[in-house]
Amino acid sequence: MNTIIYLDNASTTPTDKRVIKKMLPFFSENFANPATKWTSSLSKLVDEEVEQARLNIAKLLGADPDEIFFTSGGTESDNTALKGIAFKHHDRGNEIISIPIEHEAVLKSLETLEGFGFKIKFARVDSKGFVDPEEIKRLITKKTILVSIMHANNEIGTIEPIEEIGKICRERDIYFHTDAVQTVGHIPINVKSFNVDLLSLSAHKFYGPKGVGAIYVRKGVKVKPFMDGGGQEKGIRSGTLNTTGIIGLGEAARLASEEMEQTESDVKKMRDLLWDKIQKQIPKVYLNGAEIDSRLSNNLNIIIKGIRNEPLLVALNERGVIAGGGSACAAGSKYPSHVLKSIGVKDNDIFGALRITIGKFNKIEYVDYVVQSLNEIVNSLRDLSPFWEGE
Amino acid sequence: MNTIIYLDNASTTPTDKRVIKKMLPFFSENFANPATKWTSSLSKLVDEEVEQARLNIAKLLGADPDEIFFTSGGTESDNTALKGIAFKHHDRGNEIISIPIEHEAVLKSLETLEGFGFKIKFARVDSKGFVDPEEIKRLITKKTILVSIMHANNEIGTIEPIEEIGKICRERDIYFHTDAVQTVGHIPINVKSFNVDLLSLSAHKFYGPKGVGAIYVRKGVKVKPFMDGGGQEKGIRSGTLNTTGIIGLGEAARLASEEMEQTESDVKKMRDLLWDKIQKQIPKVYLNGAEIDSRLSNNLNIIIKGIRNEPLLVALNERGVIAGGGSACAAGSKYPSHVLKSIGVKDNDIFGALRITIGKFNKIEYVDYVVQSLNEIVNSLRDLSPFWEGE
Numbered sequence: 167m168n169t170i171i172y173l174d175n176a177s178t179t180p181t182d183k184r185v186i187k188k189m190l191p192f193f194s195e196n197f198a199n200p201a202t203k204w205t206s207s208l209s210k211l212v213d214e215e216v217e218q219a220r221l222n223i224a225k226l227l228g229a230d231p232d233e234i235f236f237t238s239g240g241t242e243s244d245n246t247a248l249k250g251i252a253f254k255h256h257d258r259g260n261e262i263i264s265i266p267i268e269h270e271a272v273l274k275s276l277e278t279l280e281g282f283g284f285k286i287k288f289a290r291v292d293s294k295g296f297v298d299p300e301e302i303k304r305l306i307t308k309k310t311i312l313v314s315i316m317h318a319n320n321e322i323g324t325i326e327p328i329e330e331i332g333k334i335c336r337e338r339d340i341y342f343h344t345d346a347v348q349t350v351g352h353i354p355i356n357v358k359s360f361n362v363d364l365l366s367l368s369a370h371k372f373y374g375p376k377g378v379g380a381i382y383v384r385k386g387v388k389v390k391p392f393m394d395g396g397g398q399e400k401g402i403r404s405g406t407l408n409t410t411g412i413i414g415l416g417e418a419a420r421l422a423s424e425e426m427e428q429t430e431s432d433v434k435k436m437r438d439l440l441w442d443k444i445q446k447q448i449p450k451v452y453l454n455g456a457e458i459d460s461r462l463s464n465n466l467n468i469i470i471k472g473i474r475n476e477p478l479l480v481a482l483n484e485r486g487v488i489a490g491g492g493s494a495c496a497a498g499s500k501y502p503s504h505v506l507k508s509i510g511v512k513d514n515d516i517f518g519a520l521r522i523t524i525g526k527f528n529k530i531e532y533v534d535y536v537v538q539s540l541n542e543i544v545n546s547l548r549d550l551s552p553f554w555e556g557e
Numbered sequence: 558m559n560t561i562i563y564l565d566n567a568s569t570t571p572t573d574k575r576v577i578k579k580m581l582p583f584f585s586e587n588f589a590n591p592a593t594k595w596t597s598s599l600s601k602l603v604d605e606e607v608e609q610a611r612l613n614i615a616k617l618l619g620a621d622p623d624e625i626f627f628t629s630g631g632t633e634s635d636n637t638a639l640k641g642i643a644f645k646h647h648d649r650g651n652e653i654i655s656i657p658i659e660h661e662a663v664l665k666s667l668e669t670l671e672g673f674g675f676k677i678k679f680a681r682v683d684s685k686g687f688v689d690p691e692e693i694k695r696l697i698t699k700k701t702i703l704v705s706i707m708h709a710n711n712e713i714g715t716i717e718p719i720e721e722i723g724k725i726c727r728e729r730d731i732y733f734h735t736d737a738v739q740t741v742g743h744i745p746i747n748v749k750s751f752n753v754d755l756l757s758l759s760a761h762k763f764y765g766p767k768g769v770g771a772i773y774v775r776k777g778v779k780v781k782p783f784m785d786g787g788g789q790e791k792g793i794r795s796g797t798l799n800t801t802g803i804i805g806l807g808e809a810a811r812l813a814s815e816e817m818e819q820t821e822s823d824v825k826k827m828r829d830l831l832w833d834k835i836q837k838q839i840p841k842v843y844l845n846g847a848e849i850d851s852r853l854s855n856n857l858n859i860i861i862k863g864i865r866n867e868p869l870l871v872a873l874n875e876r877g878v879i880a881g882g883g884s885a886c887a888a889g890s891k892y893p894s895h896v897l898k899s900i901g902v903k904d905n906d907i908f909g910a911l912r913i914t915i916g917k918f919n920k921i922e923y924v925d926y927v928v929q930s931l932n933e934i935v936n937s938l939r940d941l942s943p944f945w946e947g948e
Binding site for chain 2: 172174177178179180181186194195197201206207208238242244245270274275277278368370376378391393396397404405406409410480491
């Protein structure tokens with residue numbers, strides 16, 4: 167089979183061709199720097215498209231355009247949110263609450279803040295990856311300035327109870343950030359009903375280009391700029407605007423607004439069929455994280471007993487099927503996934519975790535081929551495995 | 558005239574069409590995340606191109622590929638260099654030396670560091686924008702950990718004596734960073750003969766795409782990561798790699814290595830002709846910064862006595878000529894250029910500063926049209942100006 171069946175869409179997605187088409191004229195024709203819009207018509211033209219992109223994202227999030235600031239991606243947005251709030255509001259307190267299954271962009275930023283004297287408190291998550299809003303409530307003290315809880319987990323797809331947590335934070339006048347990198351463009355988001363103050367998103371997770379993202383900062387919320395410089399983006403994010411990337415992100419947002427419902431329904435259908443067939447054909451396979459219907463509809467994260475995921479992924483790749491182990495950002499790491507560890511999966515099982523994440527360009531016709539390949543590979547790996555004791 | 562004559566190439570440049578061609582397959586065909594190269598052939602393929610880009614940049618700088626780290630641009634590289642060294646080596650001392658005509662990405666990062674207890678010392682620059690290495694030497698104390706001096710100034714094109722300063726720093730075991738955003742791809746650079754430990758560059762200043770840059774970090778030099786997260790780029794810069802941007806940057810570097818000499822000779826010829834004709838046709842015009850032959854060959858920064866640059870730029874734009882006032886990053890600002898102020902230009906004159914920066918796509922045939930347009934506009938503005946007292 168020559169076709170590549172790409173089932174690692176939580177890691178990154180191909181850029182939609184309509185997005186590329188929209189971006190193309192801004193590389194070498196309408197290439198000007200929007201900063202000089204007051205004196206250059208070429209810059210003015212680019213600026214108008216940048217503002218249209220901002221509007222498209224605002225619409226997708228139920229925000230106002232002037233609450234959207236462009237960044238280089240989800241990681242930068244997370245850094246901006248956490249460090250921006252912490253360093254701006256440290257006089258109000260030094261405690262930050264989060265959960266252990268956050269993306270590394272959040273966890274490592276918190277680690278840095280710890281080095282600057284902030285105290286990080288982690289709320290437990292249950293075996294499905296859910297945090298209990300009541301526990302957040304219990305951890306809050308007078309010194310708490312920020313709560314950061316991801317919208318949905320990148321490895322296991324668990325969708326956290328953001329609205330309830332948002333309400334708790336808002337009532338107590340505590341800033342609330344959510345890393346929505348896995349959900350923006352995939353499921354409906356409304357920053358107002360979520361009661362979030364800051365939200366991170368990344369273009370390449372929903373068919374936009376890599377190297378661009380945005381952060382929502384609620385009107386009136388002050389952050390210390392993370393990226394210092396020329397004062398672009400109202401001083402919140404300096405650096406020449408990545409106009410092509412931003413315009414691509416805007417187009418991806420527009421397409422998501424229009425097509426999300428249909429896309430996600432197709433994606434869910436394929437994911438469900440895949441899971442159904444895997445369960446029927448391969449023995450001793452277990453779902454990690456939330457029940458199949460209360461997780462992101464593109465996500466399947468499973469333990470295949472008795473095998474390691476590296477040879478599995480390599481063998482799948484040889485058959486044209488690309489899937490993932492854990493987070494792509496931690497790929498090649500010798501450490502077991504911190505997410506699976508946090509929900510209580512044993513180390514030996516973690517190394518056998520397989521993440522399959524469906525995207526809108528996947529074809530449901532390939533499900534049988536994928537399951538058959540998986541089955542054959544699992545059988546041969548189990549035959550060789552010292553960890554496999556049979557059914 | 559329908560053609561746009563773009564003379565603001567220090568602000569940004571159009572992406573070379575060969576660069577776009579190189580990038581295109583990496584948006585939606587070879588789109589995978591290089592982080593998963595161990596298990597995915599699609600990722601491996603992208604990773605190889607990313608490493609080729611790294612090699613191309615290393616070659617352009619006389620560096621080793623493993624000393625090059627990709628960022629979102631010059632601003633991020635500057636932030637990474639300054640904050641990375643300061644927060645990593647604060648136990649060795651808290652003093653940093655720089656000059657007042659640095660780009661805002663450096664100045665504002667230093668301001669942030671000042672808030673964290675670092676002491677910033679500025680060496681004076683002379684009326685042409687040059688810093689005297691002897692003054693750097695005098696400012697150095699046992700507490701000095703970092704010197705940051707730009708390679709060439711973005712407004713006036715003055716090229717600083719980097720090699721001498723590098724030597725002074727290396728002898729004293731003090732880290733030395735240079736912001737080379739205006740010079741990489743334009744004039745020869747060798748990080749070894751420059752004795753620099755860190756160097757910032759940006760793709761869109763030399764016909765690469767916006768939203769991507771790199772930082773050179775000399776082998777063995779430790780920095781605290783600025784962008785925290787998944788640990789990409791050996792932990793120095795987290796975040797999913799902007800593969801299309803990086804591959805574009807690599808291609809721009811390759812083209813620059815091959816064509817720089819010819820390009821810069823053409824650019825200089827056009828700049829010199831322009832300046833010659835302006836001087837002959839327009840009275841009371843003065844050069845800001847270094848002599849015409851000891852500045853960047855693409856740069857012309859002039860004071861046109863008796864006028865303000867905003868109406869001048871608007872009128873030029875109406876005739877299809879796009880030029881700049883000061884730095885694009887500070888465009889629209891009500892404050893006079895900090896660069897021109899630092900070299901002693903009077904406020905009234907600063908507001909009349911015109912920056913013309915030539916690029917490789919400019920055509921020398923248009924020089925007469927540009928000078929004629931400028932002359933006519935200057936005459937009509939001077940007729941109306943309360944500041945103009947005649948020759």
